[in-house]
Amino acid sequence: xxxxxxxxxxxxxxxxxxxxxxxxxxxxxxxxxxxxxxxxxxxxxxxxxxxxxxxxxxxxxxxxxxxxxxxxxxxxxxxxxxxxxxxxxxxxxxxxxxxxxxxxxxxxxxxxxxxxxxxxxxxxxxxxxxxxxxxxxxxxxxxxxxxxxxxxxxxxxxxxxxxxxxxxxxxxxxxxxxxxxxxxxxxxxxxxxxxxxxxxxxx
Numbered sequence: 306x307x308x309x310x311x312x313x314x315x316x317x318x319x320x321x322x323x324x325x326x327x328x329x330x331x332x333x334x335x336x337x338x339x340x341x342x343x344x345x346x347x348x349x350x351x352x353x354x355x356x357x358x359x360x361x362x363x364x365x366x367x368x369x370x371x372x373x374x375x376x377x378x379x380x381x382x383x384x385x386x387x388x389x390x391x392x393x394x395x396x397x398x399x400x401x402x403x404x405x406x407x408x409x410x411x412x413x414x415x416x417x418x419x420x421x422x423x424x425x426x427x428x429x430x431x432x433x434x435x436x437x438x439x440x441x442x443x444x445x446x447x448x449x450x451x452x453x454x455x456x457x458x459x460x461x462x463x464x465x466x467x468x469x470x471x472x473x474x475x476x477x478x479x480x481x482x483x484x485x486x487x488x489x490x491x492x493x494x495x496x497x498x499x500x501x502x503x504x505x506x507x508x
Contacts, residue, residue, distance in 0.1 A: 306441075306442045308438075311438050311441050311442050312438065313486060313487055313488070314441065314485045314486030314487055314488070315437065315438060315441040315485065315486060315488070316485060316486050316488045317395070317447075317448035317449075318446025318447060318448060318481040318483060318485075319395040319396060319398055319399035319448050319477070320395060320398055320399070320402075320446075320481065320482040320483055321405075321406050321407070321446050321477060321478075321479030321480065321481060321482065322407075322479055322480045322481070322482055323405045323406070323407055323479070324407065324479070324480050325407050326407050326408050326445065326478060326479060326480070330443055330445065331354060331408065331478075333439060333443065334436045334439045334440055334443070334445075334478075335352060335354075335436065337435045337436060337438070337439035338350070338352065338432040338433070338435045338436040338439070339432065340435060341431040341432035341434070341435045342431055343420075343428040343429070343431070343432070344419065344420030344423040344427060344428050345420040345423075347418045347419065347420055347428065348418070348428075349414050349415040349416075349417075349418035349419050349425075349428050349429065350412065350413065350414055350415075350428070350429045350432050351412075351413045351414075351415065351470065352410055352411065352412055352413070352436075353410065353411040353413065353464050353466070354408060354409075354410055355408070355409040355410070355411065355464075356407065356408055356409075358404070360463065360464070361403070361404045361406070361409055362404045363463055364403065364404075364409060364453060364460060364463070364475075365403035365404035367453055367455075367456035367459055367460060368400060368403050368450075368452060368453045368456075368475075369400050369401065369403070370455075370456065371452045371453060371454075371455040371456060372396075372397070372400035372452060373400075374455070375452065375455075376393070376396070376397075376400075399448070399450075399477065400452075403477060406477040406478070406479050407478070407479045408477075408478040408479060409475060409476070409477055409478070410436070410475070410476040410477075410478055411460070411464065411466075411472050411474070411475055411476075412429055412432070412433050412436075412472065412473050412474040412475075412476065413429075413466060413470050413471065413472045413473065414426075414428060414429045414470065414471055414473055415469065415470050416469050416470065416471060417469055425471060425473065426473055429473055429474075430473070430474075433449060433473075433474050433476065436476065437449065437476065440478060441485065444480070444481075445478060445479065445480060445481070446478070446479060446480065446481030446483075446485075447476050447477065447478050448476070448477060449474050449475075449476060450474070450475050450476075450477070451473070451474055451475070452475075453472075453475050454472065457471075457472055460472060494506070494507060494508065
């Protein structure tokens with residue numbers, strides 16, 4: 306696919322089929338991820354690929370607890386408009402069906418390898434985006450979520466992640482039930498300034 310088509314049609318896919326994803330495709334995504342830039346080319350990332358049903362079920366339990374505590378109480382307000390209702394419904398679906406997703410990928414960063422004065426996320430989120438764009442190009446659905454991090458200590462223990470390594474994202478991966486983009490975003494003209502803050506320019 307053309308890179309601009311991939312970017313313009315990528316969207317959060319939270320409703321995923323339980324159908325398996327071949328190892329070959331997972332490796333393609335991971336190869337794309339590790340091609341990302343990082344501060345000082347230190348490449349401080351690791352990825353944990355999870356298929357084991359029991360492990361997924363435990364992470365799903367933590368995730369649902371975080372969902373209920375963070376968003377469960379705002380359902381009525383979230384359903385007030387069609388746009389927010391659609392997003393909320395898909396996020397709620399993921400929270401209740403995470404264990405059924407065929408592959409979970411945890412992105413982690415080795416803090417000792419992060420470049421000085423560089424936020425930890427700056428050295429791994431480009432890799433996460435590479436992975437997600439590659440998934441879109443292959444017809445696979447993903448979304449980026451950090452909601453599980455209220456249980457990060459438990460997730461790290463479950464996965465055997467050592468001290469000095471932080472998890473930064475959970476990426477559910479699978480074949481989507483819905484359709485890809487186009488996505489709805491604020492136009493670039495409304496968020497971009499030229500030369501100085503506040504100086505907008507039309508195309």
